Amino acid sequence: MKMVPLGDRVIVRLLEQEDKKKGGIIIPDTAKERPQEGEVVAVGKGRRTNSGDRIEPEVKTGDRVLFAKYAGNEIEIESTKYLVMKEDEILAIL
Template sequence: MKPINDRVVVKPAPAEEKTSGGIIIPDTAKEKPQRGEIIAVGPGKDGNSMTVAVGDVVLYGKYAGQEVNLEGQDYLIMREDDILVVI
């Protein structure tokens, strides 16, 4: 996948299976992950270069991006502006 303009492809981190206290979280109560690793980066838009790179771990908004399933793997395609912070 090669994103265009200011879009990035993010592989979301898996949802937490247990709490810090050891309680197992059922599938229906799991939170949607808001963290992931950048897999691909577009060239930028209007002459502005991208500030994130492949391999960066990022935090993004809860409802950011478009979910895509490719070859059994889930990805998010989002604008660089939807990324809140690089960890």
């Protein structure tokens, strides 16, 4: 992907139901704020500290990640859904 997220943002491809079957994680419908799965496709340079230094991101392209349902801004490129989110909105690397 040629898009470059700014700062501590990452771009995540939303994983559809068929992709998730492999993983085995089931997110219960009863959970008030269901986490979702995705694949990291682009990573920003990282957050700037107050002294101007970069904090290196913890995720990398290709990581399969879990994130809260309403994380990020949704975009669509050639029929594929992506989310641009802050790295801190990612809960865990699967």
